[in-house]
Each structure stands twice: as structure tokens, then as C-alpha cells.
Amino acid sequence: MPVAHDEMERRxxxxxxxxxxxxxxxTHQRIEVVREIAGSEAHPDAETIYRNVRTRIPTxxxxxxxxxxxxxxxLGCVTRTTLTHGPVRYDANLEHHHxxxxxxxxxxxxxxxxxxxxxxxxxxxxGIGSVETVEVRLRGVCTECERxxxxxxxxxxxx
Amino acid sequence: MPVAHDEMERRxxxxxxxxxxxxxxxTHQRIEVVREIAGSEAHPDAETIYRNVRTRIPTxxxxxxxxxxxxxxxLGCVTRTTLTHGPVRYDANLEHHHxxxxxxxxxxxxxxxxxxxxxxxxxxxxGIGSVETVEVRLRGVCTECERxxxxxxxxxxxx
DNA sequence: CTATGTGCAAAGCGTTTGCAGTTAG
DNA sequence: CTAACTGCAAACGCTTTGCACATAG
Numbered sequence: 001m002p003v004a005h006d007e008m009e010r011r012x013x014x015x016x017x018x019x020x021x022x023x024x025x026x027t028h029q030r031i032e033v034v035r036e037i038a039g040s041e042a043h044p045d046a047e048t049i050y051r052n053v054r055t056r057i058p059t060x061x062x063x064x065x066x067x068x069x070x071x072x073x074x075l076g077c078v079t080r081t082t083l084t085h086g087p088v089r090y091d092a093n094l095e096h097h098h099x100x101x102x103x104x105x106x107x108x109x110x111x112x113x114x115x116x117x118x119x120x121x122x123x124x125x126x127g128i129g130s131v132e133t134v135e136v137r138l139r140g141v142c143t144e145c146e147r148x149x150x151x152x153x154x155x156x157x158x159x
Numbered sequence: 160m161p162v163a164h165d166e167m168e169r170r171x172x173x174x175x176x177x178x179x180x181x182x183x184x185x186t187h188q189r190i191e192v193v194r195e196i197a198g199s200e201a202h203p204d205a206e207t208i209y210r211n212v213r214t215r216i217p218t219x220x221x222x223x224x225x226x227x228x229x230x231x232x233x234l235g236c237v238t239r240t241t242l243t244h245g246p247v248r249y250d251a252n253l254e255h256h257h258x259x260x261x262x263x264x265x266x267x268x269x270x271x272x273x274x275x276x277x278x279x280x281x282x283x284x285x286g287i288g289s290v291e292t293v294e295v296r297l298r299g300v301c302t303e304c305e306r307x308x309x310x311x312x313x314x315x316x317x318x
Numbered sequence: 319c320t321a322t323g324t325g326c327a328a329a330g331c332g333t334t335t336g337c338a339g340t341t342a343g
Numbered sequence: 344c345t346a347a348c349t350g351c352a353a354a355c356g357c358t359t360t361g362c363a364c365a366t367a368g
Binding site: 025026027045046047062063066067070086087088 | 331332333335341342343
């Protein structure tokens with residue numbers, strides 16, 4: 001499921017501004033990687049970004065994807081997360097949200113739920129440290145995989 | 160913080176039984192890896208297990224650690240988790256629990272809190288899939304790192 | 319004894335890095 | 344123009360695998 005057009009454009013402009021503010025050049029490679037990350041809700045990994053951008057810039061290299069993604073993370077425009085084992089995945093949704101991860105296909109869905117946001121470090125965490133963020137991770141089987149029992153969409157290790 | 164002696168012995172016996180039940184041999188290498196995983200609450204990675212077991216069996220190889228850990232995961236005695244970026248970490252605590260992860264040193268603490276267990280898939284997740292497990296991840300700075308501001312205990316990438 | 323497990327070394331995957339040529343500003 | 348960026352290839356860290364020897368049962 002792609003990000004709504006307006007939201008995507010907003011994100012793209014924000015990232016471009018951040019790059020410019022750092023005095024970094026807006027090369028067409030960078031712009032396409034930015035568009036790819038900003039426009040996806042699937043928390044894509046570097047390989048997926050690379051594959052998709054390659055349809056537009058066939059000469060782009062994986063290195064540029066990795067470097068641009070790392071830059072966006074540094075700039076705070078994107079977060080890296082390890083939702084599944086295997087490659088790091090990039091998330092352009094900066095709103096506070098939670099995740100549902102399919103144990104069969106590895107697909108990830110954002111979950112925005114004010115009820116989950118209430119989960120706060122309670123007495124149990126006292127003495128352990130100071131909590132800065134709370135993320136709820138739901139694991140299960142996505143509706144798509146439930147329908148096609150047995151078949152896996154992508155070969156990604158579960159958990 | 161090590162696991163309580165009795166609990167550790169219970170876990171060790173459970174794992175040995177599971178290995179026997181599968182017709183697998185209880186080699187001294189396997190037993191030491193089992194003891195190491197069962198006795199740690201720190202969610203150690205393969206390298207840490209390897210380093211510690213090596214003090215008892217100097218000739219053990221990393222491969223055996225990986226293989227034994229993989230076997231224990233298959234047998235359901237241990238779970239693999241990626242709490243931080245970097246190496247997979249093993250968790251011998253099968254009780255339902257949550258995690259606090261220090262963003263500075265990467266240390267992980269188990270959190271058992273019935274209040275957190277109440278977090279359930281609410282309306283928001285409807286239509287996404289069927290939820291099987293819920294894990295709450297708290298991120299922040301552990302008390303130890305708060306005390307020694309600036310210094311990091313271990314060099315592990317945060318988040 | 320003999321099937322299983324071990325250590326070794328080599329390969330695998332995802333990712334990072336040094337370099338020389340390329341390009342945005 | 345020239346500093347910044349790219350693509351390449353090589354290196355990296357973590358993990359898995361094929362093989363011949365070693366050992367638990």
C-alpha cells in the first residue's frame with residue numbers, strides 16, 4: 001500500500017530541504033531513493049529500494065542506496081528498524097506508531113492506536129533506566145497470508 | 160545478572176531432555192553452550208556465548224555455538240531476537256515478557272508486568288491479520304549508563 | 319562400532335569503505 | 344571549475360555450510 005500522494009510529496013520536500021540544509025547535493029540518484037523511501041509504507045530494505053529505483057535509474061548502485069538511506073537516518077528523516085531477522089528496514093513514518101509483523105511473509109503494517117500509546121513504563125521498569133520510547137510489536141499472520149494458506153508471498157525469515 | 164541457580168538448573172535439564180528426545184547427543188560442548196544460554200539474562204549473542212564457553216572448553220569453535228543455539232531454537236527451548244542492530248541474541252526466558260533496551264550500551268532487561276500484558280490488538284489492528292504475540296519494547300538509557308555519563312559499557316550500535 | 323557431532327576453512331549474505339572518475343551547483 | 348557524489352570492487356562482520364576426523368551411545 002503506497003503512501004497517500006500529498007503525504008508523500010510533503011515527505012519528499014522535507015527530505016530535500018534537510019539535504020539542502022546540510023549543503024548536500026540533490027543528485028537524481030538521491031532524489032529517486034528519497035521518493036522510494038518516502039512513498040512506501042512497507043518498511044523496505046535496501047535491496048527492495050535498489051530494485052525499485054533501478055527501474056528508473058538502471059545504473060544506480062546498491063552503495064548509493066545504502067549511503068542515501070544512512071544520510072536520511074542521520075538527518076532524522078527516516079528511522080532504521082529490524083522488524084524481522086535479516087536486512088535492516090527503513091521507515092519514513094515519523095509519527096509515533098506501533099507495528100504488526102506477519103510471521104509468514106515478513107510484511108509490516110503501521111498501527112496508530114492511542115490506546116497503545118498509553119502503555120507507559122510502570123513500576124516494573126523503575127530502577128532499570130529512563131524510558132524514552134515505547135513500541136508495541138504485534139506478531140501474527142496477515143490477512144493476505146491467511147487467505148493463501150501455505151504459500152508465502154516473499155521468502156523472509158519469520159520472527 | 161545471572162539467572163537464579165534453581166531456575167537455571169531447571170532450564171538446563173529441560174534443554175537436555177529436549178535434545179535427548181530428539182535423539183541428539185549430549186556432548187560436553189553442547190552442555191556448556193546450554194548452560195551458558197540458560198544461565199544468562201543478558202540475551203547474549205553468539206560471540207558472547209563463544210567467549211564465555213571458551214574459558215571452560217578452549218577448543219570449542221564458533222560453529223558449534225551457532226549450531227547448538229540453532230538447535231535449541233528449533234526445539235523451542237530458546238528464542239532468537241534482534242533487540243539491537245547487529246548480531247542475533249538468544250533468550251532462554253520462555254515466560255511472556257517485555258524488554259527494556261539501553262540505547263547507549265545495548266543491554267537488555269526483561270520486564271514482567273501484567274499491565275503490559277493487557278495490551279491487546281484493538282480495533283486498529285482489525286483487518287490487518289490475526290495477532291499471536293504482543294511484545295512491548297521500551298528504549299531508553301539504563302541506570303548504569305546514566306551514572307557513567309558519556310562512557311559506553313560495550314560498543315554496540317544503539318536502537 | 320557407527321551415526322552424529324566437531325573443528326576447520328571456505329563461502330554466504332548484508333553492509334561499509336577506499337578510490338578514481340563524474341557531476342551538481 | 345571544484346568539492347561533493349557516484350559506481351566499482353574489495354573488505355567487512357555475522358552466520359552458514361561441506362568436509363574429514365573425532366566421539367557419544
